[in-house]
Structures are given as structure tokens and as C-alpha cells.
Amino acid sequence: MSVTYAAVQWNRQKKLYDSVIAGGVALYLGRFVGVGAMVHPQATAETLLIRGLGTAAFLLLHVVLSIGPLTRLDRRFLPLLYNRRHLGVTMFTLALGHGVFSLVQFHALGDVPPLVSLLTAPARFEQLGLAALTILFLMAATSHDFWLKLLTPPGWKRLHMLVYLAYALLVAHVSLGALQSERNPLFVGVVLTGACVVLGLHVAAWGAGRGYVEVCEVERIGENRAVLLKLGDEKIAVFRHGGKVSAISNVCAHQGGPLSEGKIVDGCVTCPWHGYQYLPETGASPPPFTEKVAVYETKVEGGKVLVSRCAKTSSI
Amino acid sequence: MQWAEGLTTMLGVYGAAGAVFAALFLWKGVAHVDAGARGAGIGFRAVIAAGCVALWPLLAAKWVRR
Ligand code: HEM
Ligand code: FES
Numbered sequence: 001m002s003v004t005y006a007a008v009q010w011n012r013q014k015k016l017y018d019s020v021i022a023g024g025v026a027l028y029l030g031r032f033v034g035v036g037a038m039v040h041p042q043a044t045a046e047t048l049l050i051r052g053l054g055t056a057a058f059l060l061l062h063v064v065l066s067i068g069p070l071t072r073l074d075r076r077f078l079p080l081l082y083n084r085r086h087l088g089v090t091m092f093t094l095a096l097g098h099g100v101f102s103l104v105q106f107h108a109l110g111d112v113p114p115l116v117s118l119l120t121a122p123a124r125f126e127q128l129g130l131a132a133l134t135i136l137f138l139m140a141a142t143s144h145d146f147w148l149k150l151l152t153p154p155g156w157k158r159l160h161m162l163v164y165l166a167y168a169l170l171v172a173h174v175s176l177g178a179l180q181s182e183r184n185p186l187f188v189g190v191v192l193t194g195a196c197v198v199l200g201l202h203v204a205a206w207g208a209g210r211g212y213v214e215v216c217e218v219e220r221i222g223e224n225r226a227v228l229l230k231l232g233d234e235k236i237a238v239f240r241h242g243g244k245v246s247a248i249s250n251v252c253a254h255q256g257g258p259l260s261e262g263k264i265v266d267g268c269v270t271c272p273w274h275g276y277q278y279l280p281e282t283g284a285s286p287p288p289f290t291e292k293v294a295v296y297e298t299k300v301e302g303g304k305v306l307v308s309r310c311a312k313t314s315s316i
Numbered sequence: 317m318q319w320a321e322g323l324t325t326m327l328g329v330y331g332a333a334g335a336v337f338a339a340l341f342l343w344k345g346v347a348h349v350d351a352g353a354r355g356a357g358i359g360f361r362a363v364i365a366a367g368c369v370a371l372w373p374l375l376a377a378k379w380v381r382r
Contacts, residue, residue: 005352007359115327119320141367146350146360150378 005146017083021090028056046105051178053098058170058194060091065167065198069205072310075234085143092140099133102126125177132169135162149290171195212299212306218245221305224264229307236296238307239264239280246280247296247307254291331369337376338368345379 032052070077107117148156221240229236235250237260257273268277283295294311342361347354
């Protein structure tokens, strides 16, 4: 059920997405260095570049972190989610540039090897930046589907959840570094606003995702059969089997076949189009297959079936 | 100071071993560990190379178990 890997699975939408990222980054860096040179004529090109790359990466990290909750709040943001991995890798590349230039600029001139000088620098904020960069590196390096399969989706997800630790480290990196040397209330305001946006969106999405929707009476679903539930653009197949109710995405991972029109055969939801199978509780194809579709929490209350608005596990 | 020197040396050794391992793994091992990599091109190998250097003990364990 698998295909041979490609470096990147390109299509028109991803190319458009990537052109927007590349154009946006180039525009930002150009403006930053141009305006910076006018406002601070005494600043060197290296300094401006270090600052431009650092702020661009930090800004992009806010976008990366906001996309998840935004799509949960409003499905119109879904196109942003589509190629988020490329956004993440771009962010890492900018951060790497910032880190390497800083290392060269501030730590390569003494007798001590640069990395030793960085690790033992009395100002701790740079070590926080290095720790964050290490996390971002691991995430960027494991962004290909090969790693998703090797680390298994839950393992991969756990690794990529470290992005929140990286974010916390970076807020500290900026607060103890640039905000101390600049002492400009505007910068403090910008960093605080960014943190509030990220936190606020997560809290809002968590609140909105807690609700359940009523589907129908349990009896309306035939044994080993499903009914289709539409939540906005999302289609969910709600199955009844052996006294239990399970809900998975209606869209088959193979070619998008309608799973709600299939039935449960040998304990597996079986797609009516070409027979791909999924365990109703986990949405995963039985081993050795590795396909997976999203799963939703369900409960039965007063003879009625309820399904959570938000997927428990998303197909990444 | 000394701990930092020790740490960077260890990192260097780990990375060098990883680079040697990654070259071998991308040449021979990857197709054993994941059938999807069979016949995959140089671009795919380039994209996963950095991860192979960083996570080489994990890959080595998977390769040996095959
Ligand atoms: C090896 C890792 C890193 C080193 C050595 C490093 C070093 C530095 C230095 C020397 C500054 C200037 C502080 C000042 O002006 O007082 C700075 C600022 C900053 N860094 Fe980093 N950093 C690293 C990683 C990162 C990462 C991963 C990010 C974000 C993704 C980041 C984002 C920023 C931002 C937004 C600023 C404030 C703007 C600026 O002054 O450049 N840094 N960093
Ligand atoms: S679409 Fe082919 S098996 Fe479901």
C-alpha cells in the first residue's frame, strides 16, 4: 500500500505556497536590512543580517505555531496547514543562518574554539538560543515522511511537540538578550503580543474543540455499518460494531473513497472502492500496513450517539 | 570550560561517526529498513541525510534487526 519516496512531493499548490514563503522572506530581509541601515547608519551589515535572520525566524515560528489552532477554529485556514512542514524547514534555515553568523561574529575571534566559547559565555541567552536551535534542527531533519514512518506517528508527534519548548527557550533568549541591550518598550510590547497571540489561539481552539455534536439514535446505525456526519467541510463516518460506536474520517487514505458506505469486515472498516482497511478504534490500517485516517471521540448518552467536533489524532 | 571542551569533542566524534554511518546507510541500508526507499532517488537521500547523521544509533539498531 505504499509508494516510493520522493525528495518532495511537488504539486502546483505546494509550489505556490513555497513561492509565497520565499518571496515573503526575501522581502522581509530586504526591508529589514534596508531600513536598518538608514536608522542605524553605524550598524555593520553582519549585525543587520544577524538581526534580520533572527527576527524573521522568530516571526515565522509564531506563524507555524498559530496555524494549528487557527485551522481548528476556522477551516478556511486549512490551506496554510497543507504545507506547514516547508514553513518549518524555512524557519529553521533562517534560524541556522542567525546562529551561525552570531557564532562567527561573537565567538570566532578568540583563542577558544567557537562552540566552547558559546557554551561558556557568561551571558546565558545565547545558550538558550543554541538549545532551541538544536530542537528546531531535529524537527527539520525529521520532516520527511520517511521519518514519520520510522519514528511512528505518535513518536514523531512527540518529537515535534518539542517546538513548544523551543518557543519558550526563544522567548527567554530574546528577553534576556536583545530586550536587555535595547531597552525599547516597543520591542517588549511586540514580543509580549506575539506570546499572547500564540497562547490565546491555543486556549480558544482548546475550548472550541471540547464540544460534542449529536449524530442520531444508536439504533439508526446498522450493526457493522456507518452513518455519515458532516461537520462543515469535514465528513465523518460513524460506525456501530459489537456494542461500540467509533468515528473516523470518511475519506479513505488511498483515493478518497467514502468509508461510511463500506462496512466492517473481520473487525476492520473496509473501503467500498478498493478494499483498504482501518481499525475503527484507531483509524490505523492493520499491520503491516501503515495508512491512517483521523479518529474522533464518541460517546453514547441516553441512546444518542455523540461525536467530538475535533479529531483525536489527525492524519499528519 | 573543561566540560564544554569535552562536550564539543564528544559531539564531534558522534557527528563524524554519524557521517560515516549515514554514507553507508544511504547507500545500502535504507532500502532494508523501509521498502518505500527502494529505488528512491538521490534527492530523497539528500533530504533525509542530516537526520541520518543525527539519529544514527536508532537507524543502526533498525538495520541490524533486519
Ligand atoms: C546558536 C544559536 C544562537 C545564537 C548563538 C544566537 C545569538 C544571538 C545574539 C548574539 C543576539 C543579539 C542579542 C542582542 O542584540 O543583545 C540574538 C538575538 C536574537 N535571536 Fe538569537 N541566537 C541563536 C539562536 C536563535 C534562534 C534559533 C532564534 C529563533 C528562531 C533566535 C532569534 C533571535 C531573535 C528574534 C533575536 C532578537 C533580534 C536580534 O537582536 O537579532 N536566535 N541571538
Ligand atoms: S479509495 Fe481505494 S481503497 Fe479506498
